[in-house]
Amino acid sequence: DVKVTQSSRYLVKRTGEKVFLECVQDMDHENMFWYRQDPGLGLRLIYFSYDVKMKEKGDIPEGYSVSREKKERFSLILESASTNQTSMYLCASSLSPGVETQYFGPGTRLLVL
Amino acid sequence: GDSVTQMEGPVTLSEEAFLTINCTYTATGYPSLFWYVQYPGEGLQLLLKATKADDKGSNKGFEATYRKETTSFHLEKGSVQVSDSAVYFCALNRDDKIIFGKGTRLHILP
Numbered sequence: 752d753v754k755v756t757q758s759s760r761y762l763v764k765r766t767g768e769k770v771f772l773e774c775v776q777d778m779d780h781e782n783m784f785w786y787r788q789d790p791g792l793g794l795r796l797i798y799f800s801y802d803v804k805m806k807e808k809g810d811i812p813e814g815y816s817v818s819r820e821k822k823e824r825f826s827l828i829l830e831s832a833s834t835n836q837t838s839m840y841l842c843a844s845s846l847s848p849g850v851e852t853q854y855f856g857p858g859t860r861l862l863v864l
Numbered sequence: 865g866d867s868v869t870q871m872e873g874p875v876t877l878s879e880e881a882f883l884t885i886n887c888t889y890t891a892t893g894y895p896s897l898f899w900y901v902q903y904p905g906e907g908l909q910l911l912l913k914a915t916k917a918d919d920k921g922s923n924k925g926f927e928a929t930y931r932k933e934t935t936s937f938h939l940e941k942g943s944v945q946v947s948d949s950a951v952y953f954c955a956l957n958r959d960d961k962i963i964f965g966k967g968t969r970l971h972i973l974p
Contacts, residue, residue: 755907782960793953793966794908801960809961841907852898853962855907 754778755856757842763862770829772859774842780854781847783825785809785817788839788858800825832863866891868965870954876971877944885939885968887928887954895956897921897930897937900964902951911939911952946972 758773776783784799786809796809798817806817814836818826825844829836839860843853871886889897896915900908912921917932926941937954949972954965 784961791966794964796961799961843908852910852913853908855909857905857907 755842755844755854757840757856757859759859760857761860761862763864764829764832765864766833768829768832768863770832770861770863772827772829772840772842772861774825774827774844774856775823776825776844776854777823778844778846778854779822780844781822782845782851783819784843784845784853785815785825785827786841786843787811788841794841797827832861834863837861837863866895866956866958866963868954868956868963870952870965870968873951873967873969874971875968876973878973879946880943881972883939883941883944883948883970885952885954885970887937887939887965889935889937889954889956891935891956891958894932895958897928898955898957898962899926899928899937899939900953900955902953902967904950908953944970944972946974948972 755776785797786794800806800819816828839858841858842856845851845853867890898913899911901911902908912923914921914930920929928939951967951969953967955962
């Protein structure tokens with residue numbers, strides 16, 4: 752079974768802090784994704800990556816950056832956390848581009864005070 | 865651009881009732897279509913998918929048929945259980961990404 756793990760289930764940070772969310776997948780998947788999930792808005796794509804050291808902006812990249820130094824690990828960085836970044840963050844991976852299932856981690860619920 | 869519209873929730877049903885969650889899409893070309901499910905406290909997982917017109921995806925008693933003529937992919941189940949309580953997302957793929965609907969929360973009462 753594919754396993755996608757996220758470093759924290761719950762996180763509380765203060766405005767202005769730099770926040771790192773880590774995601775690791777164990778199935779040698781090429782593609783990894785970061786989404787945020789908000790009530791009434793569904794899932795919105797923040798960033799994605801097709802390969803190591805590659806990254807592409809999604810629909811809402813502002814205020815975020817990412818890092819993919821190893822194939823299995825994809826990190827989401829909030830450079831200076833703000834209260835409007837309070838959300839559920841979901842990481843996903845898939846084997847290859849195209850018609851492929853995405854496998855999701857359990858999510859990190861981030862509260863920015 | 866491409867988009868997915870699904871019925872707003874929450875949907876509340878009694879156990880053993882028939883379920884339909886409507887989903888329509890707007891897309892150029894012929895995307896693949898998906899239903900994902902999110903159980904409480906978990907990430908999303910694929911429930912079923914269909915890759916071309918008239919295909920039927922099925923899993924765990926759920927079914928959905930890819931209808932090109934009506935651009936729809938409605939989710940159905942003949943007899944729901946309490947354990948089906950979750951949030952259901954309709955989605956399509958476009959340019960190696962997946963576009964999700966906003967989700968429909970389903971509550972099943974015992």
